[in-house]
Structures are given as C-alpha cells and as structure tokens.
Amino acid sequence: MLHPANGGTHPAPARAGIGLRAPHYREVLSTRPAVGWLEVHSENFFGDGGQPLHYLEQVRAHYPLSLHGVGLSLGSTDELNREHLGKLKRLAEHIEPALVSEHLCWSSAGGRYLNDLLPLPYTEEALAVVSAHLRQAQDFLNRPILIENVSSYLQYSHSTIPEWEFVSQVAARSGCGILLDVNNIYVSAVNHGFDAEAYLESIPVAAVGEMHLAGFDSNGDCLIDTHGKPVSDAVWALYRHAVRRFGRVPTLIEWDTDIPPLAVLLEEAHKADAILQEENHAPTATAAA
Amino acid sequence: MLPLRQLQLDFSRALFDEMPTGLEDCVRGDALNAERRLAIYRNNVFSNLREALRAAYPVIERLVGTEFFDYAADRFIRRQASLSGDIEDYGMQFATFLAQFPAANALAYLPDTARLEWACHQVFYAAEHAPPALEKLAATPAEHFGQLRFQMHPASALLASDYPVHRIREVNQPEFEGDHGVDLSQGGVTLLVRRHHFQVEVEPLGAGEFAMLEALAAAHTVAEAFAQATQADPAFDLQLFLQRHLVAATLVDVSGDPPCH
Numbered sequence: 238m239l240h241p242a243n244g245g246t247h248p249a250p251a252r253a254g255i256g257l258r259a260p261h262y263r264e265v266l267s268t269r270p271a272v273g274w275l276e277v278h279s280e281n282f283f284g285d286g287g288q289p290l291h292y293l294e295q296v297r298a299h300y301p302l303s304l305h306g307v308g309l310s311l312g313s314t315d316e317l318n319r320e321h322l323g324k325l326k327r328l329a330e331h332i333e334p335a336l337v338s339e340h341l342c343w344s345s346a347g348g349r350y351l352n353d354l355l356p357l358p359y360t361e362e363a364l365a366v367v368s369a370h371l372r373q374a375q376d377f378l379n380r381p382i383l384i385e386n387v388s389s390y391l392q393y394s395h396s397t398i399p400e401w402e403f404v405s406q407v408a409a410r411s412g413c414g415i416l417l418d419v420n421n422i423y424v425s426a427v428n429h430g431f432d433a434e435a436y437l438e439s440i441p442v443a444a445v446g447e448m449h450l451a452g453f454d455s456n457g458d459c460l461i462d463t464h465g466k467p468v469s470d471a472v473w474a475l476y477r478h479a480v481r482r483f484g485r486v487p488t489l490i491e492w493d494t495d496i497p498p499l500a501v502l503l504e505e506a507h508k509a510d511a512i513l514q515e516e517n518h519a520p521t522a523t524a525a526a
Numbered sequence: 527m528l529p530l531r532q533l534q535l536d537f538s539r540a541l542f543d544e545m546p547t548g549l550e551d552c553v554r555g556d557a558l559n560a561e562r563r564l565a566i567y568r569n570n571v572f573s574n575l576r577e578a579l580r581a582a583y584p585v586i587e588r589l590v591g592t593e594f595f596d597y598a599a600d601r602f603i604r605r606q607a608s609l610s611g612d613i614e615d616y617g618m619q620f621a622t623f624l625a626q627f628p629a630a631n632a633l634a635y636l637p638d639t640a641r642l643e644w645a646c647h648q649v650f651y652a653a654e655h656a657p658p659a660l661e662k663l664a665a666t667p668a669e670h671f672g673q674l675r676f677q678m679h680p681a682s683a684l685l686a687s688d689y690p691v692h693r694i695r696e697v698n699q700p701e702f703e704g705d706h707g708v709d710l711s712q713g714g715v716t717l718l719v720r721r722h723h724f725q726v727e728v729e730p731l732g733a734g735e736f737a738m739l740e741a742l743a744a745a746h747t748v749a750e751a752f753a754q755a756t757q758a759d760p761a762f763d764l765q766l767f768l769q770r771h772l773v774a775a776t777l778v779d780v781s782g783d784p785p786c787h
Contacts, residue, residue: 280612284651286681288724308611314531321611346534350608351541352578352616353571355534358552362530391563392554393533458558459566 249274249301249335249447251485253509255502256305256492262292264499269299272506274335276303276489282332283324293332303336303447303489304329305416310350311370311384312343312357326378336447336487338383338416339374341367341407358393359403364410371411383446384408385416388424388453388462400425401439414446417483419476420468420491424453424460437479445483450476450509451491465494468505476509480516488513528552541568542604575603578613582647583620585698586640589633598627614651618644635689635710642691645683645719646726652681657775670782672749676742677779681721684740688714692728720776734759738767742777 252273282293329337342354357363375382386404408415426433452466490505528548536547553560576599580587587595602623608616621640624630690712697706716736718729737758741751755762771777
C-alpha cells in the first residue's frame with residue numbers, strides 16, 4: 238500500500254494548509270493566497286451539483302486538496318453506511334484529493350445519527366469493529382485513508398487500552414495512516430490527566446500522514462475542542478515536539494466556529510510553516526541511524 | 527461492562543431521551559461526574575443539529591425570533607431522528623413538525639414557509655443538467671407531440687400554498703430593502719423554485735402553468751398535462767409555456783414512445 242501521505246495522485250506538500258470554509262471560497266479563488274494546500278469537509282460537497290461543488294472544482298485547479306470526513310461513523314456497530322461511502326467515493330474520484338481522512342469515533346447507533354464525534358471505549362471489541370470498518374472503507378475507496386484521534390470529554394471505566402496504543406493498533410490492523418490532531422491530544426490530555434508528550438512518543442512515525450492544529454475553549458469543567466480560537470501556546474509547543482518526532486508532515490490549521498478573516502488563518506499557517514522549517518532536524522528515514 | 531452495541535444505543539438514548547441507562551456506570555466520574563460529562567456531548571449534539579436547522583430555515587428564524595426558533599428546534603430534535611452522516615440532510619420534516627406544534631399555531635403560514643425553505647435547500651444542492659435537445663423536439667411530427675413526456679430540471683421544485691410564502695421569503699432576506707409588509711389576504715400562490723447561476727430563485731406561476739408543470743413532473747404526457755392546465759386556466763397558452771420553459775430549461779429531457787404503425 239502507498240504511504241498514507243502519498244495516497245493520491247497529487248501528494249499534499251509537507252507544508253501548512255488551511256481548512257477552507259464557505260465564507261472564504263470566493264476570496265481564496267480571487268486572491269489565491271500562498272498556502273501549501275487546502276482541506277474541506279467531505280460532506281459539504283456531497284450534493285449532486287450547485288455552487289459548493291462548482292467552487293471546489295475551481296479551488297482544486299489551483300491547490301492540492303484534502304477531503305476530511307466527519308460522518309462515516311467508522312466506530313459504530315451499525316454497518317458502514319454504503320450511501321455515505323458511495324458519495325465519498327464519487328467526490329474523491331471527481332476531485333482527486335491528495336488525502337482522504339476520517340475520525341476515530343462513532344456517530345450513529347441503530348441507524349440514528351448523533352452527528353458528532355463520539356468517543357469509543359478502548360477495548361478489543363471496539364478495536365476489531367473500527368479496524369474492520371476501516372478496511373472495508375479503504376477497499377471500497379481503493380485508497381488508504383488517515384484516521385484522526387478525537388478530543389474527548391469522558392473516559393469509559395471498562396477501557397483496557399491506552400488511547401495512544403489504540404490509535405497505533407488501529408493503524409497497524411487496518412493499514413490506515415494516522416492524522417495526528419495535536420490540539421486534540423492536548424485537550425484530552427488536560428481533560429483526562431495523561432502525558433501528551435508520552436502520547437506522541439508512542440505513535441509510530443511512519444504512520445503519520447498529516448497533523449491538525451486548532452484552538453479550544455473551556456467550559457469551566459473541561460477543555461472543549463471548538464475550533465474557534467487561535468492555536469494555544471501550549472499546543473504550539475506540543476507541535477514543535479511532534480515535528481521533531483514525525484518530521485515534515487502536512488499540517489492543517491482548522492477553524493470552524495467564529496471563522497476569522499482569511500488573513501488570520503494564513504498567519505497561523507505561516508507559524509506552522511516556520512516550525513516545520515526550524516524543527517525538522519530529524520529526517521524520519523534516518524531516525525534509526 | 528456493556529457490549530459496544532449496547533453502549534452506543536444507551537449513549538444515544540441518554541442524550542436524546544434523557545432516560546437513565548446503564549451508561550453512567552461505564553463512565554469514569556472523578557472531578558466531573560458522568561452526567562455532567564454526558565451533558566457536554568448532549569450540548570454538542572443538539573447544537574450541531576440546531577445549527578443545521580438554522581442554516582436551512584433562516585426565514586423561519588427571522589419570523590419567530592432566535593429564542594423561539596431554538597426552542598422549536600430542541601423539541602424537533604428530540605422527536606425527529608437524524609438518519610444521515612451528512613448533517614445537511616437533516617430537517618426535511620420541520621414543516622410538518624411546525625404544523626403540529628401548538629406554540630406555533632398563531633402563525634398559520636409558518637409550515638408552508640418552511641416547505642419553501644426546504645425546497646430552496648434541495649434545489650441549491652441538486653444536480654446540473656444539460657438544456658433540452660430542441661432538435662429532437664423539432665423533429666417530432668405534430669400529431670405525436672401530445673404523447674411526449676418531459677422531465678423537469680433536477681434543480682427545480684414546485685410548491686403551492688394558501689399564503690404568499692414567496693413574498694414572506696423575499697422580505698425576510700438579509701439584503702432586502704423596501705416595504706416589509708406582506709398582505710396575507712392576497713391569497714394562495716403557485717411557485718416554481720429553481721436555480722439560476724447557482725442562486726436559488728422563487729417565481730410565482732399562473733395556475734395553468736403550474737398545473738402543466740405539476741402534471742409533467744408526475745410523468746404525464748403533454749396531452750394529459752395540457753388537459754389539466756386548461757382545467758386550471760381556460761386561457762392557458764401551450765405554445766408560450768413551451769417556449770418559456772424550454773428556453774429556461776425548466777424542462778429538460780424529452781421522451782416519447784415511438785408511434786405505432
């Protein structure tokens with residue numbers, strides 16, 4: 238199988254990209270900012286036609302694209318939704334993205350969708366369910382996908398596997414790559430009291446095909462992954478650590494609520510690019526030498 | 527410990543129905559108890575679905591105000607399951623819900639306004655289609671014309687209402703300037719919703735025109751549809767209708783059984 242970061246015919250450059258959302262479609266097309274690549278939510282383009290798809294086709298002509306899904310519900314005990322998967326395949330064949338990714342979570346039960354990224358218990362049973370669904374999805378799409386660790390606000394008392402081992406095991410069993418969300422690691426580490434750096438150290442270097450950065454909020458009890466703020470200093474520090482370990486990996490700035498002017502996203506992307514330059518001392522190929 | 531399937535079903539019930547399940551026993555509660563942790567997810571799930579409704583029904587929100595809209599959305603979300611991982615599919619039944627929602631009784635035009643907004647939502651994302659093959663039409667002998675069937679453009683919809691819902695929608699667009707008054711006594715309307723340069727447009731149709739399109743959309747032949755159109759409007763002009771809706775590509779594919787000899 239191809240390396241997860243090079244799964245497409247047009248690989249994503251090992252630079253920073255930004256999440257492209259509806260308020261910025263026109264500005265990106267008219268100003269063509271200097272950013273390495275763009276990522277969109279796959280489901281926003283599941284329609285049969287119309288303006289969103291029209292914009293995406295134009296954007297694709299100028300930038301490498303990544304399709305990031307939020308609704309495939311790979312961790313559900315429901316069967317994979319063939320209609321959803323079919324729409325993703327249609328979109329991927331049309332757009333030829335550099336990367337296709339989804340979340341390590343579940344979002345439906347008994348056919349009812351909760352339309353949110355819900356946490357799995359880290360058990361052998363869940364590992365088997367999500368790995369089998371990932372294999373089915375990759376076979377159907379005929380390409381590797383990246384799976385993203387999610388932020389969580391609860392832990393199950395019957396979990397038997399640490400999250401970082403669960404993520405690594407899913408990749409090993411299904412052949413998928415890992416989309417390492419550094420902000421999510423930080424949020425969950427604070428919420429559950431684990432060591433974020435130790436988490437990074439236990440993720441297999443070769444599996445990581447993309448990283449995510451975003452901002453979080455606090456509700457007083459928990460850190461909440463809102464994607465509505467600049468990346469925090471603590472997450473930038475953790476990202477430096479991640480780049481030292483994983484090398485130059487395509488890195489995305491995600492912003493989904495209270496979306497700021499495009500210039501703010503580009504500024505965040507430049508910060509990530511600078512860190513990719515500065516910390517890239519350990520080429521992954523010679524890490525064992 | 528719960529098997530994963532039971533855990534997921536319980537989780538869903540705990541969020542939507544606020545029923546006690548076995549789930550709380552499976553959630554680690556230290557500084558924050560299980561119920562408060564689940565409440566974070568309940569808040570996220572409801573917020574996601576509510577925002578999807580808000581995006582699809584901006585006119586309803588302007589008509590009833592944000593507070594009432596959020597209340598109605600909350601009741602709707604509890605009653606109506608989302609059946610798709612694409613959240614933009616959520617909310618089709620909101621009009622039916624509003625029609626039965628006692629708190630909205632005073633606004634009789636609300637359900638039809640919601641139906642119009644959902645039609646606009648669907649037309650916005652519908653497929654493109656090539657214009658009709660006029661040469662095929664021109665080659666049809668006049669005596670066979672009545673047996674033709676037309677397909678409507680995928681990015682189009684028809685809607686009839688007892689209220690001037692197109693006007694209600696128009697004056698509640700954020701960029702609308704002018705008289706915001708709507709005369710509810712002006713009576714019912716028959717509407718065509720369609721897409722032009724990627725923008726959704728709502729156009730009032732005459733009774734005959736609407737009847738003709740409705741019949742064609744239901745796969746009736748031109749002759750059958752024409753009969754219904756003239757019943758709705760004795761002055762219905764088929765020639766004018768065809769010119770207008772073929773040029774505008776409201777009607778696209780044309781088909782007809784080959785005539786028997």
